[in-house]
Each structure stands twice: as structure tokens, then as C-alpha cells.
Amino acid sequence: MRMRMLLASALLVLGGCGDDDAEGDGGEDNTTDHRSNVTGAYDSTGTLSASLNGQTENAELEDTVRISAASGSKSALSIRSQSVTCAQDLRATMTGENTFSVSEGSCEVFIEENNCTANLSVTSGRGSRATNGPLQLTLEGKFTLTCFPLPVVGDFTLLLTGTRTGAESLPDVEALRLHVTRP
Secondary structure, rough: OHHHHHHHHHHHHHHHOEEEOOOOOOOOOOOOOOOHHEEEEEEEEEEEEEOOOOEEEEEEEEEEEEEEEEOOOEEEEEEOOOOOOOOOOOOEEOOOOOEEOOOEEEEEEEEEOOOOEEEEEEEEEEEEEEOOOEEEEEEEEEEEEEEOOEEEEEEEEEEEEHHHHHHOOOOOOOOOOOEEOOO
């Protein structure tokens, strides 16, 4: 039961993680802009695996993920979950015509119903979208949940597959649409 609560709390933090690093150096960027190959809104499903004290729990989830072009360079991306947002989005960089690498970032959220503070720290990630195909997104990192006398720390892996909805942008809405089920 405790592991399920930790897993659900880690899912709530997932939404928008990021850092304040500025992208680009202000110089001219002569690369081709391929961001439109991956930008858009995606109805996504996937699995979150959380490991804690040698135990791994898996949870299925649904969310809408929005990827948009970010300022700074022709390869900068911003990734946001519609379900939960933090002060900063995750940042990513195009690595090919249809592929990108997710930068490190973290997000802290207070979970009122559990009186907990959860921190999700993304240490690596990658994504791709074949022409007219689904989005594939993988995020890995560590989570810290503080609602007990001592913080609980574990590792997570998130695997998402999403279908482009056609919406290039979504309004900034915090609609809690996160659905977690135990397989």
C-alpha cells in the first residue's frame, strides 16, 4: 500500500519538470529546424516503473503531453504534461529529424491530500516520432517523497507512447486527468 501511494505521488510530480537554464548563445543558428516533426499535443498512455528498496511497482497511466518549440535555438523543445504542471517545463534538444534528447530537470510539488512534498528529478530522457507515427518518450531519474519522518528515495522509468491529436498548442489548464491503475 505504501509503495502504491509513493508511486501515485511520483506520478503527480511528473507533469512539468524543468530547470531555468537558458538555451542558446545568442549567435546565428544555421541548422535546419526539424521541431515541427515532433511538436504538438499527444494523447499518451504508458507505464511508470518505480523502484524502492529492491521492489519495483508498475502503474499504467494516461495523459496529454504537449511538445512545443522553445526559444534559444532551432533545436530547443519544451515538454509539458496537461495533467500537472510545475513552474518549469522539461527542456529537450533535437538530435535528428525525428529524435530528441531530454535535459536534466526537477520539479517539486506539494500533495495536499497526503500532506507530502514530492520531488521528481529527471536524469535522462529521449524521444522520437516516425513520420506520421506515434510519439515515443522515455524519462528516467529519481524521486524523493517527504511525508514520513524520513524522506523516501527511489528510481523511476517512464515509458510513454502518444498519438498526435492535431492540436499544435493547448491552453494552460491544470486539469487533473491523470489515471493510474495497478496491473
